[in-house]
Amino acid sequence: MNRYLEKYIQKDLKRKIVLLTGPRQTGKTTLAKMLKENFDYFNYDNAEHRLSLMAKTWDRSRDLVIFDELHKMKNWKSWLKGIYDTEKIPPSLIVTGSAKLDAYKKVGDSLAGRFFEFRLHPLDMKEIKTVLGTEDLEGKLDRLLKLGGFPEPYLEDDEIYYNRWKRSHLDIILKQDLVDLENLRHITSIETLIQLLKKKVGSPISYRSLAEDLQCSDKTIKRWLSVLETLYVVFKIPPYHKNISRSLLKAPKYYFYDTGQVPDEPGMKLENLVACSLLKEIHF
Incomplete structure (x- = not known):
């Protein structure tokens, strides 16, 4: 199912980090994986994925790297800022999470000027008619x-x-x-x-x-x-x-x-x- 935010996120991924939030199970991860065929995916809730994130071992030849629930990492903003400032894009970077990211106390430095944020909502009649x-x-x-x-x-x-x-x-x-x-x-x-x-x-x-x-x-x-x-x-x-x-x-x-x-x-x-x-x- 193509979601209403897809083409806007595709455009912004070329320039900035994308933060995609919204209620749990609205399809954020599914949407993120549909954006590019060639992607790496890391979920911070997965112990093996956490080790890979700490070592920064993802494939730089990928078109997209997806960080799921990254906001649970201490100082995640500082960590992400460092990657963006030193490596730039590509690969494109998207962070997905089922909470309002700024509410987390593990924030660290600001990402000001480096990201665009989208909120994925459940289906409504407008989207249902389209899809x-x-x-x-x-x-x-x-x-x-x-x-x-x-x-x-x-x-x-x-x-x-x-x-x-x-x-x-x-x-x-x-x-x-x-x-x-x-x-x-x-x-x-x-x-x-x-x-x-x-x-x-x-x-x-x-x-x-x-x-x-x-x-x-x-x-x-x-x-x-x-x-x-x-x-x-x-x-x-x-x-x-x-x-x-x-x-x-x-x-x-x-x-x-x-x-x-x-x-x-x-x-x-x-x-x-x-x-x-x-x-x-x-x-x-």
Whole structure:
């Protein structure tokens, strides 16, 4: 499946490092591997790959080198900056990751002026029409509302499969990505917070109310929500007001990147899907 960012990334790879982020399992690695036939691939979660990265032993004759989850390396930006400054391009360099890269504390030096960043979102109706055609758009929309826009479950088109995928997807985020990002011990509470947010899609969120439900402080709730944003589980929409200071005081709304996570209430699902589509256009 050709994704909407492909031709833009292809162009930018000729000049800069490309950072490709977005929710887990939106197809970032698959997209990266489609960019060039002749590539080297390294995943920082793989012990053998980590040794190769430390030794910088990739094949310089390749057209592309893919660094997956490189942001988990200490001082990864300094390391990448050194490679770019001394070796230049080619080979082209792309870094993929399932979290907002600047949130990691292992940042090191700045990559300013050396990269372009892209965020790969799940499928929406605009992309589905382009990739899968315009036949039975109503059926495709119903599937999108029911199963969400992550490519694997959407293309599988099986609700039982999606329910298994959904549980596994969230489990990996909570037990792997969350631990990598911060030393949080309250995974059960964060899981409960996610369940509470699902019921409040489209409604202004009261931090105080959530804090009372989870028996913690407002500050803790805000921190947990920030982590969920960093891991691309939810995103925040602040209220609009001509007076910016007033808008900061009003309660925001939170939406899920996976519309399939939203309770089976048509209005909530549709609002979440529209919010996702608008955010995708803004990031594009």
